[in-house]
Amino acid sequence: MRNSNSQAVHLKKEILVRLAAAFLGGDYPQAARLIPYDMRPKGSEVPFRCCIHKERAILKDRVIAGMGFAIEADDEKTLLSEYAERSLSRKRPEDQPLTVLGAACRGCVPNRIYVTDLCQGCVARECQSVCKFGAISIVNGKSAIDGAKCKNCKMCVNVCPYKAIVRIAVPCEDCCPVGAITKNPQGLAQINFAKCIVCGKCLAACPFGAVHEKSQLIDVLNQLKRGQRVIALLAPSIAGQFPGSPGQLKTALQISGFSDAYEVALGADITASNEAREFTERLDSGQSFMTTSCCAGYQELLKKHLPEIVPFVSSTRTPLYYAAEKARRENPVALIVFIGPCVAKKMEGLGNPAIDYVLNYEELGALFIAQKIEILSCPETPFAQESSRQGKNFGFCGGVAAAVSAAAGRPERLKPCLIDGLNKDTIKQLKKMAAERTCPEGNLIEVMCCEGGCIGGNAALNTLKLAKKIILEYSDRAPEIKGL
Amino acid sequence: MSKLAVKICLGTTCFVMGGSELQELPEKLPASYKKLVSISGCPCLGQCGAAATRAPYVLIGDELLSEASIEKILKKITEKLNHAQ
Numbered sequence: 001m002r003n004s005n006s007q008a009v010h011l012k013k014e015i016l017v018r019l020a021a022a023f024l025g026g027d028y029p030q031a032a033r034l035i036p037y038d039m040r041p042k043g044s045e046v047p048f049r050c051c052i053h054k055e056r057a058i059l060k061d062r063v064i065a066g067m068g069f070a071i072e073a074d075d076e077k078t079l080l081s082e083y084a085e086r087s088l089s090r091k092r093p094e095d096q097p098l099t100v101l102g103a104a105c106r107g108c109v110p111n112r113i114y115v116t117d118l119c120q121g122c123v124a125r126e127c128q129s130v131c132k133f134g135a136i137s138i139v140n141g142k143s144a145i146d147g148a149k150c151k152n153c154k155m156c157v158n159v160c161p162y163k164a165i166v167r168i169a170v171p172c173e174d175c176c177p178v179g180a181i182t183k184n185p186q187g188l189a190q191i192n193f194a195k196c197i198v199c200g201k202c203l204a205a206c207p208f209g210a211v212h213e214k215s216q217l218i219d220v221l222n223q224l225k226r227g228q229r230v231i232a233l234l235a236p237s238i239a240g241q242f243p244g245s246p247g248q249l250k251t252a253l254q255i256s257g258f259s260d261a262y263e264v265a266l267g268a269d270i271t272a273s274n275e276a277r278e279f280t281e282r283l284d285s286g287q288s289f290m291t292t293s294c295c296a297g298y299q300e301l302l303k304k305h306l307p308e309i310v311p312f313v314s315s316t317r318t319p320l321y322y323a324a325e326k327a328r329r330e331n332p333v334a335l336i337v338f339i340g341p342c343v344a345k346k347m348e349g350l351g352n353p354a355i356d357y358v359l360n361y362e363e364l365g366a367l368f369i370a371q372k373i374e375i376l377s378c379p380e381t382p383f384a385q386e387s388s389r390q391g392k393n394f395g396f397c398g399g400v401a402a403a404v405s406a407a408a409g410r411p412e413r414l415k416p417c418l419i420d421g422l423n424k425d426t427i428k429q430l431k432k433m434a435a436e437r438t439c440p441e442g443n444l445i446e447v448m449c450c451e452g453g454c455i456g457g458n459a460a461l462n463t464l465k466l467a468k469k470i471i472l473e474y475s476d477r478a479p480e481i482k483g484l
Numbered sequence: 485m486s487k488l489a490v491k492i493c494l495g496t497t498c499f500v501m502g503g504s505e506l507q508e509l510p511e512k513l514p515a516s517y518k519k520l521v522s523i524s525g526c527p528c529l530g531q532c533g534a535a536a537t538r539a540p541y542v543l544i545g546d547e548l549l550s551e552a553s554i555e556k557i558l559k560k561i562t563e564k565l566n567h568a569q
């Protein structure tokens with residue numbers, strides 16, 4: 001799910017901008033230490049929390065995550081300046097890309113169904129009669145729920161004529177498609193990494209901004225400062241996420257210190273062709289459907305929750321895989337940085353030795369802002385290799401299926417079924433396909449973890465509608481994908 | 485009467501900090517305002533150097549709006565139009 005332009009998102013971006021500026025300013029450890037004080041100086045207003053000290057403590061945690069460390073492992077004694085030093089000497093990013101800020105977590109009430117003061121203690125008492133679990137009794141003339149009996153079925157919520165009974169939401173738990181968020185004994189959210197598919201939906205859902213990505217921004221800035229050769233791989237969804245064209249973006253990257261930039265869309269061309277070949281082979285051999293494989297969140301889902309569908313999943317590698325392979329081959333000593341829309345791709349990056357770092361669009365944006373780079377005033381720099389129209393369209397829902405279809409030729413044989421976002425329902429749908437070994441809705445199942453596709457990733461900077469429009473304008477000028 | 489000019493800053497800072505979404509303003513504008521307001525994107529308004537974290541910026545007539553949102557912009561437009569009458 002894409003972050004909306006809420007204050008929590010703005011705050012997270014501000015941290016990244018300040019962190020990048022602290023790094024570039026000279027005395028990085030000292031400047032980093034002062035970020036919470038610069039943001040909430042003595043005597044300033046306290047917009048969100050109980051007091052200025054708590055605000056600063058949470059801002060400190062946000063900076064720690066911005067430097068790429070887990071808040072869960074923080075001992076609260078370590079100074080931000082020490083973290084800054086550590087972030088400079090780190091050889092590779094930490095493993096899990098998500099972290100929860102205990103101090104920022106509201107510890108939302110877990111008891112889900114709640115009778116409000118609006119209860120009139122009416123005579124009808126439908127809530128009581130509708131409850132199959134006997135969880136409602138009348139106490140002091142008003143309905144009361146026995147938490148031990150309540151199963152959160154919401155029947156009482158629906159029948160109350162005064163709308164006096166509500167379901168209290170826990171946004172992070174509610175949005176997690178795989179039940180990976182639970183409460184610790186203190187009632188604070190924690191991620192069970194054995195279950196987590198790194199979809200980033202909780203990141204976007206938490207109204208307190210308590211879930212953060214562990215950023216690799218400092219690692220990349222550090223490599224650029226050292227004068228390393230650094231190559232950027234740009235996800236297809238990037239068109240529309242920054243002002244200006246992808247060619248101008250490439251120039252901006254070069255000004256900011258990158259040596260070169262590749263479009264991952266050229267990897268998407270390879271993925272689409274391979275997947276088209278595989279699709280044809282599989283259908284010829286009698287299999288009734290195949291799912292795509294390029295979404296990193298879906299890959300995690302397969303490993304952790306849906307092994308039964310693996311025989312139906314294309315074994316083709318991702319566009320990023322092919323693009324990184326090519327970039328590595330052409331630049332054996334360079335560092336490869338993927339720039340993409342979501343936290344799930346950080347997971348893919350960690351698992352692929354050809355990818356050194358992953359930045360999301362928010363992080364790249366912070367880097368540009370701190371370096372004061374105006375993309376709109378950059379000239380165009382063309383990409384060395386042109387990718388196809390279909391490859392450029394990989395980043396929105398339906399784009400992958402369309403590319404595979406175009407590469408396969410024979411469009412009459414291919415019936416796409418689009419899974420537009422992983423949630424509890426679509427996961428059920430996939431499980432059913434695996435169990436019944438067939439899919440009534442189609443034979444090529446395109447799976448996108450985020451609604452709208454990659455342009456709906458948790459770190460997307462533009463709205464779905466505008467992003468898709470700009471991608472289409474950009475891809476319209478590109479050549480058609482080569483058929484099999 | 486000349487139209488009220490709304491300029492949405494599309495400089496790097498403003499775009500990244502949320503200005504991108506403000507480009508949907510034309511669709512959110514009440515029909516009755518359409519003849520009275522002209523909306524356009526513009527390059528960096530020169531505000532971000534001093535206070536990048538208060539972006540996105542939008543210029544409405546001669547008034548600068550910081551940390552702009554669609555709602556804030558619409559409110560300001562209404563205010564300006566009412567004032568002009």
Ligand code: FES
Nearest residue numbers: 493495498531532
């Ligand atoms: S980018 Fe908007 S004021 Fe500079």
